[in-house]
Amino acid sequence: MTRRRTFTLVVLALVLVFVLGSIATIVNTRRQMTHDIDRGLADDLDISMQLYNSFELAEFDELDAFDDLDVVNNPIATILVDPESGEVLVEVPAGPVDDPLARADLSTDRIVDGVGEIFTVDSTDDGPQYRAVVGLLDDGRLLALAVPLDSVDRTIRGLSRTLAATLVAMVTLLGVIIFILQRASFRPYDELIDTAEAIADGDMDRRAVMVPADPEIRRLTDSLNTMLDRLQQSLELRRQAEDRVKEFAADASHELRTPLTTIAGYSESYLLGAASDPEVVRKQMTRINSEALRMGRLVNDLLTLARLDQGNGFEARPVVLNSLVEDAVSDAHVTDPSHRVRFEPDHGRRIRVLGDGDALQQVVANLIANTRIHAPGANVEITVDQPDHAHAVVTVADDGPGMSQDIADHVFDRFFRAGESPAADSRSSGLGLSIVAAIVDTHGGTIDLDTTPGAGSRFTITLPTEAGPDPEPS
Structure with missing residues (x-):
């Protein structure tokens, strides 16, 4: 139109x-x-x-010259x-x-x-x-x-007819010329329209391939292709997110079904009077309590991941990384004194980052717990360093059995268990390292794993540092 x-x-x-x-x-x-x-x-x-x-x-009639005129x-x-x-x-x-x-x-x-x-x-x-x-x-x-x-x-009248004929010829000729030029000039827009219609029909890989000489149309073509690339990426990310949500819901249902089945089984056994011996009843109640605690930990982990997925970040404030790592190590010694975790704090150096202290301490605690479950008896060494003014690095290394590359590629996946430890299924929800990766990502950092079978594992966390005054001691 x-x-x-x-x-x-x-x-x-x-x-x-x-x-x-x-x-x-x-x-x-x-x-x-x-x-x-x-x-x-x-x-x-x-x-x-x-x-x-x-x-x-009267003299005009007497002039002989007028008689000879043939008018x-x-x-x-x-x-x-x-x-x-x-x-x-x-x-x-x-x-x-x-x-x-x-x-x-x-x-x-x-x-x-x-x-x-x-x-x-x-x-x-x-x-x-x-x-x-x-x-x-x-x-x-x-x-x-x-x-x-x-x-x-x-x-x-002759001039008017000539001009009218010229007008008709001119309009006809110029109309044809304008139509041809207009069709040629609108060809890039036709390409864009065809591309948009193809995408509307579901062909998300379609792109405007014409590169016209007109810089404005070329910019429009480039902008359209860039928008389509971003749209396709967004749709792919959305599809992946939906797949993760479905997988997450299925895994969560499966994980919750086990403790619920155990609790239901022991409670029905008690209600039916199958367990009359007080010692048997005590063991059943202990198992119910253990499964309830396990289910509570799983629910807490799920809530933490859900909050991170929704983009609800932590309260960011300056924290001293050395101190929170030292607190996490102390808590680990209290939880399991036999667990050999070593950290040499440098009280003269304060490495500061901007983030949530509790969440970052949870990161270190989860990594320590991971070594306790999957590398029992191994020596764990933790270090905190600041290689440059913009980054702080925390490493958690153990000399345990290590992991194969196939396992290492999935350790941060939710509900993933290596299954190498006999106690892994009973004490691990498969969410600890997923929570670690999510918290580190929320703080703008990265986490890497270096491991080989028989040579232990090394988790390296890199966080951006915070410039400013030292935080008040808590």
Whole structure:
């Protein structure tokens, strides 16, 4: 619709310009021809006045020279008037002698009023207009000459027909040229429209491949392709997120089903009276309590991951990384004194990061717990360093059995268990390292794993440092 409207407007604009130009041409041509007639009429009046002033009216019939004239066509109408009596003394019509033109509508009063002027008058019948001039003779008589404007009218009509034919030819030719040029200029937009329609039909891999010379269209094409790339990436990320949510829900359901089944089984056994021995009842209640605690830990881990997935970040404030690592190590010693975890704090150096102290301490605690579950009896060494002014690095290394590359590629996946430890399934939900990766990512950091079978594992956490005053001691 826009293309047709543009084509119509351009053609109408050309027609309007040509029509206005044609009108101006016709008006100027008529004015110029009229001006030429006026000059010739003034010259003829001077000559005629000299002739009439040289002879009396009665003497014209006695001139032999007039008998030899063979006048076929008289271009000028002549009227001689006596103003006192109002009598028309001489009246010679213009045009062929045998078929003169209709006389000019020049009454005695109009002739008297038009002395010294050049003016336009109509004819008495349906004849042409006249351009008339009136002169005063020496004896007081008035001589009026009138030139018919039929030649001007014929010229103007011919010019109008020529201009009309030219207009039709011009509109036809220019219309074809404009249509071809418009079609060529809109070809890049047609490509963009086809691309958009293909994408709307589901072809997300379609791109606008035309690279036109017009920089504006090229920028539009590049912008469209960039937008489509980002849209496709967003849709892919959304699909992956939906797949993760489905997988997460399925895994969570599976993980929760086990403790719930255990609790339900022991409780039904007790209600049915199958366990009457107090020792058996105590063992059943202990198992119910253990499974309930396990389910509570799993629910807490799920809530933590859900909060991180929703983008609900932690409260960011300056924290001393050395101190929170030292606290996590102390807590690990209390939880399992046999677990050999070594950390040499440097109390003279304070490495600060911007983040949530509790969450970062949970990161270190989860990594320590991971070594306790999957590398029991191994020596664990933790270090904190600041290699440059913009980054802080925490490493948690153990000399345990290590992992194969296949396992290492999935250790941060949710509900993933290596299954190498006999106690792994009973004490691990498979979410600890997922929570570690999510917290580190929320703090703008990275976590890497370096491990080989039989050579232990090394987790390296890199966090951005925080510039500012030291935090207040807690």
